[in-house]
Amino acid sequence: MFDFTMTPEQKKLRDEARDFTRWVPKEMILAMDAEQIQFPHEYLREAGRRNLLGIRLPKEYGGRGLTWVDDSIVAEEIGVASYSLACLWGVGADIVCEAIMLFGTEELKQEVVVPLLRGEVYAAEGLTEPRGGSDFFGATTVAKKDGDDWIINGQKRFIVGAEGADWFLVYAVTDPAGPPHRRMTAFMVPRTAGVESKYIYGLMGVRGGGAGRVIFNDVRVPERYALNGINGGFDVFVRMMIPERLGTAAMTIGSVRPAIEIATRYTSRRKAFGQPIKNYQAVGFKVADCVLALDAARSMVYTTCLAVDSGSVHPGRVRRMVSQSKKFVTEAAWDIANNCMQAVGGIGYTNIFPLERIVRDIRLSMIWVGTNEIMEMIIQNEWYKEYEKVLSKEPVRDVEDDAANATQSDEKVYE
Numbered sequence: 001m002f003d004f005t006m007t008p009e010q011k012k013l014r015d016e017a018r019d020f021t022r023w024v025p026k027e028m029i030l031a032m033d034a035e036q037i038q039f040p041h042e043y044l045r046e047a048g049r050r051n052l053l054g055i056r057l058p059k060e061y062g063g064r065g066l067t068w069v070d071d072s073i074v075a076e077e078i079g080v081a082s083y084s085l086a087c088l089w090g091v092g093a094d095i096v097c098e099a100i101m102l103f104g105t106e107e108l109k110q111e112v113v114v115p116l117l118r119g120e121v122y123a124a125e126g127l128t129e130p131r132g133g134s135d136f137f138g139a140t141t142v143a144k145k146d147g148d149d150w151i152i153n154g155q156k157r158f159i160v161g162a163e164g165a166d167w168f169l170v171y172a173v174t175d176p177a178g179p180p181h182r183r184m185t186a187f188m189v190p191r192t193a194g195v196e197s198k199y200i201y202g203l204m205g206v207r208g209g210g211a212g213r214v215i216f217n218d219v220r221v222p223e224r225y226a227l228n229g230i231n232g233g234f235d236v237f238v239r240m241m242i243p244e245r246l247g248t249a250a251m252t253i254g255s256v257r258p259a260i261e262i263a264t265r266y267t268s269r270r271k272a273f274g275q276p277i278k279n280y281q282a283v284g285f286k287v288a289d290c291v292l293a294l295d296a297a298r299s300m301v302y303t304t305c306l307a308v309d310s311g312s313v314h315p316g317r318v319r320r321m322v323s324q325s326k327k328f329v330t331e332a333a334w335d336i337a338n339n340c341m342q343a344v345g346g347i348g349y350t351n352i353f354p355l356e357r358i359v360r361d362i363r364l365s366m367i368w369v370g371t372n373e374i375m376e377m378i379i380q381n382e383w384y385k386e387y388e389k390v391l392s393k394e395p396v397r398d399v400e401d402d403a404a405n406a407t408q409s410d411e412k413v414y415e
């Protein structure tokens with residue numbers, strides 16, 4: 001986030017997050033990238049020890065009761081060390097715990113949120129299935145009632161932290177005949193009999209974060225572990241779009257920021273044809289464009305955080321702003337990572353610099369927590385609804401009438 005917008009408390013918070021990011025051992029980052037580590041328990045324990053997990057959640061459950069602006073300040077710094085670590089930092093504490101805080105029982109808050117924010121347990125989020133992730137309504141994992149319990153059968157895939165998770169937030173069909181918005185339930189499922197995780201993917205980047213397949217084979221879960229009640233899963237899913245996507249936008253800014261710093265230093269020192277390559281506009285403008293894109297991305301995230309924090313912006317508009325932030329930031333980050341590698345040249349393609357890891361990691365950001373095509377669909381839907389219902393009724397000058405022949409209504413043919 002921009003330092004000139006920060007209060008002294010926010011600067012202190014940022015410095016705490018920076019200190020934590022400096023703590024991350026280089027060996028951990030490299031071992032995760034080499035998949036010698038499959039789940040960095042130590043990282044989450046340290047984050048918990050420093051009270052840097054779930055900082056928006058209430059203090060009595062271990063959070064700090066802070067805002068989205070604060071969360072994004074921290075997320076940006078957390079993203080700097082590694083995208084994989086940032087994903088784990090966000091999924092358990094910012095996504096699953098928020099779902100429990102908003103929709104769960106006191107028992108789940110005590111059993112999951114409190115130890116998770118201390119870094120002692122981890123919870124993964126399971127939406128995506130082998131037959132499709134974008135199509136939430138097409139889930140085939142089912143839960144059938146058996147006495148006071150529900151029996152879950154099905155599979156989820158690409159689940160970040162599956163290897164280390166003690167709990168899973170799982171969406172399952174509980175009323176196959178019900179309308180799309182009332183047929184699914186979000187269950188908190190402990191790692192219990194019938195839950196199996198498989199670490200099987202050769203990921204391009206974001207490695208070492210335990211992303212795997214999770215299989216549920218006759219898993220018995222009490223009904224009180226359902227968030228927002230039976231068949232209330234859609235509301236949980238919609239609400240979780242905020243932490244999933246705004247959190248991703250904020251941490252992506254941090255993960256790509258080092259690419260600009262590396263490229264700036266390198267192009268200032270590296271000489272070709274007798275002078276530093278930053279003096280050639282083809283190189284210097286590339287880096288300048290990256291700086292511009294990052295500042296624009298950060299501005300968008302900051303504004304969206306303010307909108308969410310205000311609590312007074314219409315949920316549809318919030319959905320649009322969050323989706324815009326996710327799409328804009330992640331596409332900007334991808335361009336930035338590539339342009340920084342280009343500005344550095346051949347050595348940027350090697351593991352002498354971490355640029356190649358940043359490029360591999362950042363690529364995920366356009367795919368996960370909803371692809372950017374899905375973001376575009378949401379932006380389109382929400383914009384047309386908002387325009388028709390709200391913006392078109394505002395008392396602003398109608399510039400359509402300012403054309404010389406605007407009154408020739410016969411020429412305005414729409415069908």
Ligand SMILES: Cc1cc2nc3c(=O)[nH]c(=O)nc-3n(C[C@H](O)[C@H](O)[C@H](O)COP(=O)(O)OP(=O)(O)OC[C@H]3O[C@@H](n4cnc5c(N)ncnc54)[C@H](O)[C@@H]3O)c2cc1C
Binds near residue numbers: 124126161374
């Ligand atoms: C490393 C990694 C970590 C992940 N972590 C998690 C996690 O922790 N939890 C979790 O639940 N999921 C996770 N995911 C899954 C991720 O969110 C999905 O991969 C993503 O939502 C897309 O789903 P899909 O892969 O099934 O692609 P599909 O849904 O099959 O989509 C394929 C393509 O079709 C496009 N498409 C689909 N429908 C439409 C449409 N209506 N209009 C336009 N285009 C469309 C998509 O944009 C995409 O380009 C992770 C994925 C990866 C790779």
